[in-house]
Amino acid sequence: MSDEETRLGELRERIDTIDDELLRLISERAECARTVAEVKQQANPDEAVAFYRPEREARVLRRIKERNPGPLADEEMARLFREVMSACLALEKPMTIAFLGPEGTFTQAAALKHFGHSVLSTPLAAIDDVFREVASGNAEYGVVPVENSTEGMINHTLDMFMSSPLKICGEVQLRIHHHLLVSPEADAASITRVYSHQQSFAQCRKWLDSHWPMLERITVSSNAEAARLASLEEGAAAIAGDMAASLYGLEIRHANIEDRPDNTTRFLIVGTEEVPVSGEDKTSILVSMRNNPGALYGLLEPFQRHGIDLTRIETRPSPNETWAYVFYIDFRGHRDEQAIQAVLGEVEAQCVEMKHLGSYPMGVL
Known part of the structure; x- marks a missing residue:
């Protein structure tokens, strides 16, 4: 055998050994995940147990990216772990994820990017249908588009939050290549x-x-x-x-005929439960203000004074009053943090109505 063949043979044997170890470790992780599910069920025998924890998975993926030694990119390594976690979670029961269909849309791609491929993805014809499917309990979560870096906000999604009881549980950004x-x-x-x-x-x-x-x-x-x-x-x-x-x-x-090479769409994950602190979070609210001079300044000033980073503010017509408006606001931080509580208290004291849409992990993938 030549030196090249000898060296390649040694490397392939090493790869086989590593694959065997990976197989053992992934199986061990899956067994551990199954045990976690059993512990949860035993502790809450009469309740529907939530196995999926958005804040826990966000922390795990961030940790993977921080500790990744390479040569695989951080994003690619996190994606691999995302699929492992998705498969482990599905050992008990695959989650049903509603998305704006039909099959083959960018929204389905976003759903699979966020939850992994071991879920049951259900295409629905309209954004309203996604909200109803989750609210009825037929799907654990829904995925809907909310904004595009080129074309701006998806107003239909914002308007749904005015009447829906659902919470925002997460976000995912997807580079859009047309x-x-x-x-x-x-x-x-x-x-x-x-x-x-x-x-x-x-x-x-x-x-x-x-x-x-x-x-x-x-x-x-x-x-x-x-x-x-x-x-x-x-x-x-x-x-x-x-x-x-x-x-x-x-x-x-x-290929890639979009006018802007950084063309990206942000999608929201909607569900029925509040999400605990993950360490890197966003909060979204809807605020209806009185039609007074300086109302918008009064709304935004507490954020500036407390050093809270606003990431999005959008105006929508109020469904209850002509020429009145509702403000959709995203900002960094979690509702349970002291600084955020202080700001929300000040905002609520001066507004007509404030609706908390959710505090949730910032997109990791």
Whole structure:
């Protein structure tokens, strides 16, 4: 044997030994997770036990990223552990996660990124349906889009919080890469129309104007629906992502056609329970203010004085009064922290109504 073959043989034996150790350790971790579930059930025999703990998983993933020695990137290492935790959690019962469908959408990709692939993901036709599915108990959690770095806030999601009892339990950010998809046998000259969601058209407007200005742009309910139509109709293309391309057997004719390379969408995880402190948290509230001069300044001044970092403020029309407005506010910190309690107390003293939407771990992946 040559020196190369000898060296490769030794390395492969080492890899096999490491794989055996990984197998043993993952099985040991799974058994430990099962024991945790048994302890919880024994301690609360007459209650529905919550096995998924958002704050605990966020702390674990942060710890993995902090201690990662490389050469794998921190994000990639955390993603691997995310899947291990997802599989261990599913040993008792896989969670049902409702998402804005159909299958193949970016919202499904966000749900799997956050919860791992060992969950049952249920596509629903509208954001309202996701909220109802979780509120009814048919799904443990729901995933809905809330803002895009190019196009701004998803107003429908914000408006749902005005009437829904659900809490925000987490967030996940997803880099959005749009592709021009066609059937594998399609001839570029035969393409006359392109299907996509209105948000995707907005995020790819400049590219389309420059490269395919003559295509008829047809808005549909989702990128996945656009891909489905493109797979069935001759002369049709779609703007969608990798999941939709794979699901409907389409070819990526042009990749990453979004106008901004940092195009990112933020999604919220909605559920029924409050989330304890994780150490790196956000809080979201809805505030209805009196229509007085300086009302907005009075609302924001306590945050500045207490050194609280505002990450988002958005205005929505009030459903109860003409020309009145509700403020949606995100800021760093957890409701249980003393500084946050002080700020919320001051805000509540001067507003008409304040609704706490949830304190939750900042996105790790």
